[in-house]
Amino acid sequence: MKRSPSSPSRKLRASPGNNWTTNRRKLVLGLFALAALGIVARAVYLQLIDTEFLQGQGDERFLRSVEVPAHRGMITDRHGEPLAVSSPVDSVWAHPPTLLANRERLPELARLLGMTPSELEAKVLSREKKEFMYLRRALEPDAAARIQVRAIPGVFLQREYRRFYPSAEVTSHLLGFTDIDDDGQEGIELAWNSTLQGVPGEKRVIRDRYGHTVDEVESVREPQPGRTVTLSIDRRIQYIAYRAVKAAMLEHGAAAATAVVLDVQTGEVLAMVNQPGTNPNDRGAIRGDLLRNRALTDVYEPGSVMKPFTVAMGLESGRFRPDTPISTSPGHMSVGRYTVRDTHNYGLIDVTRVIVKSSNVGATKIALALPAERLWDLFRKLGFGRTSGIGFPGEQGGWLAHYSRWSTISHANQSFGYGISMTPLQLARAYAALASGGVIRPVSLVKLDRAPEGERILSEATVRKLMPMMEAVVSRDGTAIQASVAGYRVAGKTGTVHKIVGRGYAKNNYYSVFAGFAPVSKPRLAMVVIVDDPKGKSYYGGLVAAPVFSKVMAGALRVMNVPPDNIVDPRLTPARPVMASTTAPAAAPATAKRERP
Template sequence: MRRASRGSDAVNQRMKPANPRTRLYVVLLMLGLASSALVVRAVDLQVVRKDFYQEQGDARYLRDIDIPVSRGTIFDRNGEPLAVSTPVESIWANPMELLEHADRISELANAAGLDEESLKQRLIERSDKEFYYIKRHLNPDDAQAILKLNIPGVSSQREFRRYYPSGEVIAHVLGYTNIDDHGQEGLELAFDHWLAGEKGIKRVIRDRLGHEVENVELVREAQPGRDLTVSIDRRIQYLAYRELKAALQEHHASSGSMVILDVPTGEILAMVNQPSFNPNARSNVDPAYRRNRAVTDVVEPGSTMKAFTISAALESGKWKPHTPVDTSPGTYTLYGHTISDVHNKGLIDVTGVITYSSNVGAAKIAQTMTRDHMYDVFHRFGFGEATGCGFPGESPGYLPIAKNWGPVEQATIAYGYGVSVTPLQLAQGYAALANGGRLRSPTFVKGAQNPDRAVIDPQIAASLRTMLETVIVPPGGGIKAAIRNYLVAGKTGTSRTAIGGGYQKKYISLFAGMVPASNPRLVGVVVIHDPQGAFYGALVSAPVFGKVMQEAVRLLDVPPDNVQNWYTAAPENAHTVRTTRQAPDGATEESNYEEEVPE
């Protein structure tokens, strides 16, 4: 019995309830620990790691958004727009959110004109990103139609797209911008900082769907792009483009360029190249078509260089315009190298070397001068260095240093071989002759500060202009450059296309001239590559000059000289045409379309 009683007491003792005070202490201890943990956590969040968590929160809700700005407009000298920016919409998506609604991807692809599988794959590849362009530069109506589908994660963004109203007519000068509206070539690249402005930045709060719900602050104010007024005259540009293109088609030539300068200011009124491209639809365009050949490509100038050789001769004091030069028997052998004229010109004067374009005469005159003097004159006229027009990728041409000239090299350089120039360099040199011997760097900006500098005596420049006038009347070869009621001065040229170690049986036709010769306002240079059939500059390039300048002087209201001009009609594909005209004094003059091209 006692044993049973002791067992019962043990059981009762085990079942005896715990002390309430103990329980209270335990509960209080647990609450204290929990409170302490919360306090520690709060201090950690609010004090120790406040910046970190603030940044994390902001990253999920605050966004810095670009404020797009319109690129500045490019105007021609008369205020006509040449390049404008139009507002467009670009559709973008949050890849992660859109992939959560993968069933809507096909709907989006159809609306945007994209391949569904390709779009889905790109979204998967960018699933860790929050931004991906679906399609850019849509017109606002098309973008709105996509947004109305209410596809999760899809939004739009305002951007600007560049538009060129004149298309390929002025493409090489302006260049173009990329899809982000940054200049890539031409004046768009040269003046990119001026035109582009600076995007603004605003800080906004976005909801989980990416919609802006609140503007927080303006981080940086937008600076719109500034407008640019260039020197180009769109009317003259179109004339040059039209006539150059027509000449290439007529003569089945491969390419060509034309440059027109305003003599008093050095401003470039027109610069065209063929073939061209449309900057509004530049995809799949051959890169060669985008090259501004008038600035980047060089040619051997042929007989157009004789004007500068004679300038050096007159400056040397050894020659005058009427000093005789014996070119008989039509050839001149120098250290085993034979220089020839197409026909024996016999005894002519220095002016006749220009009029008849005698290689023999130019070579013999060159041999009387020092190579250093010839080099100095050529270099003063800007050959061998960039013009300073600021066009991206401009070539400096090639003028070998004087110490590398042997007697043969000096002779051939005198008539335009062994030296290379760009069409713009050649125009700059002729503009210096037209401007009284003062050279002014060409510019693409209307009203730019563009000081000139003296490169040759004004009397020598005036003498050269008078000599060059003889090329445009019988018996000169540049009659097709004549302009009714205006005196024209200029020089034809024909050279061969150079290749490594020699020349191809391909020709380059050139003409450089000024109008009116009595008080020059315009200088123009025409270069046409690889014409078929007739290839002389007198027959291929001179007519382009005449047709363009005839209209240009009218558009610019240049006062006429009111002189009687000579006009001749040359049979197509004729290399040599001789016609007889009655001169004012009753004398008979002979027109010669030939140009000397060395073998």
């Protein structure tokens, strides 16, 4: 009997489609198992064998090396009083992606930074793909604290240092200033930058994903603070000079004024003051013309203050003595096709009166009686025509043409301070050489442990003869009674110099100059004062610059406890101001032509 095809006892055959599905399932499961096994094996390898890899990856995300700022060295005066210090401040920086992700906080942050929200947003958007940007450098402590309290995401504080100058304008021309990164830009800050500037340190810290430091891991390198620079400046004398110079400039409506005070025994600069000036603590007020150190960077034709050197040359030659007669009649003399003039006809006078009366004719006759090389050689030994080597940025050397290029009128002009230019520091150094008995020393802006060796350029005998002549200038019979200092003998010389305008000399624009030293019995301080273009009738050196010298020298000698050497000298009693007719300067050179390189 045949079975029905639909009988349940019939065996089912496996179809090819079912086999493929089963195999595919097994393959997928096998691959998953193999991948899982690989992951487990990799995890075991990284966790137990190659542990440095994961550690490194973690470090890259959270461990950072950050710079530790170094403290810039102080600048002090010779007594250790601070003139420039670096104080800690906070700067605000941001992580732009995080800050932009919290735009609703931008108006609040902008208000704290003193910006508009649109300005801040534009600033951040310009660096939106960066990891770091400064928002504001060197904030005031209160402002930084307010920002820190707000805890705005992506905004952080960074400790830095900002330079502060306690004496402000008083020392501004000398010290210069630093930039926002505390690097020296001008003056002593620039000249001694490598000494003052410290070496930053480095440390490793752990930061979270918001940039906050959560732990300090290790110190890689300790910061090395900058070294202190001790200047030769005496802050007390600097302030005395500052007040006197500023008062004179304002009183006479001058364009500028400068004063330099040197220690005769060491060559150290005790004060160096310029006007006009500004406060370097106010970065918005810093301008080049207000911080220019005119005592070193500006050159002037010195005028009659050079006559003592001309006379010294004559005395040194043996051809002249203090009482050697010189005829200055009729108050002028011809030199080739030019004329040298005095303000008055002094007639027959001796060499001493040439200085006391500031006679151009007398100085010319002394100079022309000797070879030009003699005067040039003395000027060169005094340091004119080259920088002093003091190391101040931008120092000028002035101009001294070689004697072989002097014409006869040039030779004459040199004898009373025209056709030659110098800085106030160079002139002060030359007067210090006279004060030290004919020995010239290097000048220094840093405090010295001992006095440097000097070079003798004039004999002591010559200087002994010259000093009474210069002392007579600071008397009622001379042109600088207002330079006198009660209780002290003072020697010096006035100068009233026509300024150069274009290729000639201005008729009514002058430099008022006084250079001198005290006390005469044992000179300790030398000083130069130059007032640029005083207005009004009082423009003579004896009326404008000499009173500044008197005020500063009086204060400086007392500050330094220098014993008086002329307590009862009647010449130092108050006297009426010398009339302009008796203090008239040597006339401008007969020629406007100057020797050029």
